[in-house]
Amino acid sequence: NAGVTQTPKFRVLKTGQSMTLLCAQDMNHEYMYWYRQDPGMGLRLIHYSVGEGTTAKGEVPDGYNVSRLKKQNFLLGLESAAPSQTSVYFCASSYVAGVQETQYFGPGTRLLVL
């Protein structure tokens, strides 16, 4: 099993450009999450999904959109990138058998917006 994978690993964008980050998991997990990690701050939840076709907002959703068209994939989109979105983005997934389950993290995507 590959676990949770993220594409790309690193990206540089100019302000106003758009991009999509892809998260894929092969563990048949129902729950998937997108977090951002910034220096001096804890991981913050952007959006999450409790199953195929469903998404919900987290703590810092502004400027991002997500889609979960297939159970194994969770996409994070930036429609018009801003320097404030420079961050490291982590995807995570968990199996649903109750809500308090171990989350498995991807390796992260480092995004720099100039």
Added chain:
Amino acid sequence: KNEVEQSPQNLTAQEGEFITINCSYSVGISALHWLQQHPGGGIVSLFMLSSGKKKHGRLIATINIQEKHSSLHITASHPRDSAVYICAVFQGGSEKLVFGKGTKLTVNP
């Protein structure tokens, strides 16, 4: 005030020392997570606990629900334990984790 506070922020130890990292939270929780973030950035789950104590190898995690406090202990620390240790909590009934800022541990040989 953050809902999850960790102390210390940074910790330097000599190989072999006993390490304690603390986590306090201000909300009612249903479970608490300890995670480890390697220097390369990868994040792995160490423990999830809702009461008492758990042990895995040289790592021990305890939680006191009444005092809203958890500790992560590392016995006989080793340079490979150098990492950022993150505490996170599930607020009661929520499927979302709230994270502390992490404790950076450096173990020198």
